[in-house]
Amino acid sequence: MISAEHLKGITAFVQAADAGGFTLAGERLGLSKSGIAKSVARLEERLGVRLFNRTTRRFALTAEGQSFYTTCVRVLAELENAEAALNEQRLRPRGRLRVDLPVVFGRRWVVPILLDIGGRYPELSLEISLTDRRIDPIEDGIDLVIRIGDLDDSTTLVARRLGLQKSVVCASPAYLESQGCPASLDELDDHSCIVFGRGGQTLPWWFVDGKGAPFAKPVDGQFAFNHSDAICDAALAGRGIALLSTWLIDDHLGNSRLIPILPEIETRGFPINALWPHARHMAPKVRVVVDELVNRFLPEPPWDMST
Template sequence: MDRLTAMEMFVRVVVAKSFSGAARQLGVSKSVVSKAVAELEDRLGAQLLNRTTRQMSLTEVGQAYYERCVSILEQVEDTEQVVSSGARCPRGLLRVSAPVTFSVMNLGWPLSDFMEQYPEVSLELTLNDRVVDIVEEGFDLAIRISRRLKDSNLIAVKLGSARTITCASPEYLKRHGEPRHPRDLLQHHCLRYSNLGPAQEWTFRDPENGEPIQIAVSGRIIANNGEVLRAAAVKGDGIIAGPSFLAAEDIRQGRLVPILKEYAGPPFGIYAVYPPNRHVSAKVRRLVDFLKGLWGESPPWEKACGAC
């Protein structure tokens, strides 16, 4: 077996976290993958993987070799793309997983524009707020929103950023008064995300020392969808702490008013994550570059939100 193929099989094993998972993706038997990795270890004279009956993990030298393999395979693909018409004009099915509210509000027309640019690409978009296993479930790319991504063997590219904005309708603030400190929220109706559990703490940042301030909020409305909570906030049912891409247009139109601005926490990132797979990266990279160019410097929700 040639060395590049063996390296790709090794990378697949690491990403899939199993020999059987890598074999399924590659359409070969588990023994073929296992033999390829064993041959690599013999050639290198080093153990790349710790294997037990229950789990598999990289050795220290295996981690270093994995990172180099990913880099080498990417460089090989870059070289192939120079002369590949398929790379100049990506084609085929692109399967994308993305969070519900963000996608409904911000992903529709960008994907339409992307498809117009690349007419030979077809798209399957799945909206789900759970963190999917993109390798196991066969996605080419996922969009994730987080202050800190969990450690992963996936490639992550930051597409843009957003921030948490605490806000309420002018009518609500007129009836109940405006909170001046996060602890004032204890006396208010707060609109909460059900996926965070019934007992929730909202986190703020002390403007003087940067220390976190955690407030156990409560309220009569709890939902698993940000748009539902945003609509309730606009109607005057309570205070919402949501991402800027959710509230920006309502703030611009005066339907919601930002509060506790000086206590806002740090921004969080919007990322594209995808496996190091040289066979699909032409499509993936075009989409990543497209979205990064669209959202990277000045996302539209930040423009709409202004200085709030």
């Protein structure tokens, strides 16, 4: 078996041959000229041959040195390739990755990305759950969570911002033609608003005042749904005014099937984050998904590019 000292001598020998001398070889390896010369001398002694012809004017490989150099370069290259292959295998995403996503946003914007990643990494198995219930990743054994909204203080989770959910007040052209367009938030009280409701409770709409502080505006109307897709469908059908996320209605805004209302009034944005449990080293299977989401969603999300 080759010893560490022997391998060190071979490395010094190859570097000296490539550099044409001990001085430059030492600089490349971070060693002194004498250190390189001694390593090569010990290697020559073990081999029982002279590897270099060294004079004050000439530094060149001997015939034996040239033959040995060719073999050493090939062997060192094979070692480097073996190490690179091992690192690539170790860093390649593999195994089961459990991901939890918000239902509508996840299906529309995250699932296609996960499908692309799965196609690139066949050794990666993805288990994807779609729910708007806030889960505990550690208790539920989830590797990665995508969450929209303010984060709870947690020392057990790592967060990576993916963007900001923006919303617009909007309605269909048919509704605005028949009912008119409100000129202020107060005039929303005279219109039918399509709201998010559950269990007899409806959620207010959130805006930002001139000082940047968020405030809630109570709204009401004929229709209340517990699903944003249904609210969008009702707005498209001309049943009222809705507050909808741009990631949901980017196509409808682009082709004017929905018209923004009160654009001068800022709506409150909610952060979009990727969350995963703390670990000493980020698992490659988590890293590849987070990196891809960052690349796709930042600095400008694709759903805001067409609006």
